Amino acid sequence: MRPGERPEPGQVEPTRPGDTGTWRSLNSVAPSGSGGERSTAHATVHRFTDNLSLRARLTLIYGMLFFAAGSLLVLVNYLVVAVLLNALLSEESPAELIENSHYIEQVLTHVTRFSLLALFLVGLLAVALGYAVAGRALSPLQKITRIARRLSERSLHERIALSGPDDEIRELADTFDGMLERLDRAFDGQRRFVANASHELRTPLAINRTLLEVALSAPDVSPDLRTVGQTLLETNARHERLIDGLLFLAKSDRELEVKARVDLSEVVTTVLSQLSGAIDESGLSLRQDLRPAPVTGDPVLLERLVANLVENALKYNVDEGEITVRSGMYEGMPAVQVENSGKVIPAYEIEGLFEPFRRGSGDRVGSGRSAGLGLSIVRSVVRAHEGVVTAWPRAGGGLVVTVCLPVSQGNGTEPAERR
Numbered sequence: 523m524r525p526g527e528r529p530e531p532g533q534v535e536p537t538r539p540g541d542t543g544t545w546r547s548l549n550s551v552a553p554s555g556s557g558g559e560r561s562t563a564h565a566t567v568h569r570f571t572d573n574l575s576l577r578a579r580l581t582l583i584y585g586m587l588f589f590a591a592g593s594l595l596v597l598v599n600y601l602v603v604a605v606l607l608n609a610l611l612s613e614e615s616p617a618e619l620i621e622n623s624h625y626i627e628q629v630l631t632h633v634t635r636f637s638l639l640a641l642f643l644v645g646l647l648a649v650a651l652g653y654a655v656a657g658r659a660l661s662p663l664q665k666i667t668r669i670a671r672r673l674s675e676r677s678l679h680e681r682i683a684l685s686g687p688d689d690e691i692r693e694l695a696d697t698f699d700g701m702l703e704r705l706d707r708a709f710d711g712q713r714r715f716v717a718n719a720s721h722e723l724r725t726p727l728a729i730n731r732t733l734l735e736v737a738l739s740a741p742d743v744s745p746d747l748r749t750v751g752q753t754l755l756e757t758n759a760r761h762e763r764l765i766d767g768l769l770f771l772a773k774s775d776r777e778l779e780v781k782a783r784v785d786l787s788e789v790v791t792t793v794l795s796q797l798s799g800a801i802d803e804s805g806l807s808l809r810q811d812l813r814p815a816p817v818t819g820d821p822v823l824l825e826r827l828v829a830n831l832v833e834n835a836l837k838y839n840v841d842e843g844e845i846t847v848r849s850g851m852y853e854g855m856p857a858v859q860v861e862n863s864g865k866v867i868p869a870y871e872i873e874g875l876f877e878p879f880r881r882g883s884g885d886r887v888g889s890g891r892s893a894g895l896g897l898s899i900v901r902s903v904v905r906a907h908e909g910v911v912t913a914w915p916r917a918g919g920g921l922v923v924t925v926c927l928p929v930s931q932g933n934g935t936e937p938a939e940r941r
Contacts, residue, residue, distance in 0.1 A: 585649040662695065727765070738751045783817075783930060785817075787850070790812055793828045797832055801836065824903070831900060832845070838862070843863035859924040861922045866919040911923065912926075
């Protein structure tokens with residue numbers, strides 16, 4: 523593929539050495555033929571009705587009912603006037619009746635015309651009143667919607683407490699209040715559990731590690747005992763990583779406690795400097811394309827997100843492989859992308875990698891290199907920041923993971939040029 527060309531639909535763009543400025547894109551096959559045309563026609567037909575709010579639909583129903591009733595009233599009025607005029611002129615002679623029939627038609631025409639005009643004007647007033655009445659009737663639902671949007675883990679104590687008649691909307695509000703009370707108790711119990719688990723699980727492991735290190739530091743330790751002690755230390759360290767990952771996963775699933783202006787390029791630079799030793803020892807080639815990508819979020823969580831992506835690329839790579847880290851504006855959003863070489867991963871296994879205790883090999887406990895929570899924490903942090911994370915297989919083996927976060931308010935950065 524020559525520079526500047528785009529891959530065909532459904533084709534994964536191959537890797538070019540040194541091509542760090544090109545974001546990897548996941549292409550999907552566009553629908554073609556009659557199926558696509560039918561989908562477009564179907565969307566066009568239903569676009570109008572799908573975009574109508576409930577208040578607009580109720581107003582439309584009120585207006586249609588009024589105009590239907592008004593049209594029926596105009597017809598009845600026409601028939602009544604015609605019958606009365608014919609009754610008044612029934613005693614006249616046929617010659618006079620024929621002479622006056624022209625005036626009867628004019629009277630009926632004027633009556634019909636003014637009745638339709640009155641129907642139109644009063645109908646507009648009725649539609650306006652119907653819109654106001656519909657808004658008044660839906661105001662309790664709007665109150666429920668506002669509270670539901672404002673709710674978060676730390677504001678579950680709020681209640682709707684809707685007053686008024688004991689009708690269907692009042693029953694809905696009371697049911698919603700009961701659900702909020704149960705959620706508040708559940709989240710409160712979860713917070714207490716995380717706090718207690720952080721203390722109860724870390725303390726024994728720290729004590730075990732200290733005792734083992736003290737015992738192994740003795741000069742008269744036998745080789746067999748030293749071997750057993752090293753094995754126990756490695757097992758203890760793995761359990762500590764597992765517990766830290768579980769606690770961090772529980773923390774990242776909650777609402778953000780800290781929101782600050784952060785540049786993803788600075789976060790990536792910090793993480794790469796912290797992991798420089800591990801990258802040098804791995805023998806992998808690192809390529810960077812770091813451009814400004816300001817976001818609003820928790821700096822600690824974002825740093826952990828990038829670190830997990832880079833560590834995942836380090837652990838599941840091949841000899842003399844490569845890692846490419848990018849940051850900048852991707853499809854109009856601040857983003858960070860980590861691409862690594864590695865074993866070929868089927869596309870249907872990608873979603874499972876974001877589940878806890880899942881690894882590329884598909885086992886749950888067979889790998890001692892990690893706890894299997896890296897990508898799970900990534901997805902949890904992305905959700906807490908209301909972003910999107912996508913992953914797809916890399917051409918030739920490996921994985922491409924892209925994290926896109928909402929644009930920070932006041933962001934004046936121009937999107938990076940996509941070559």
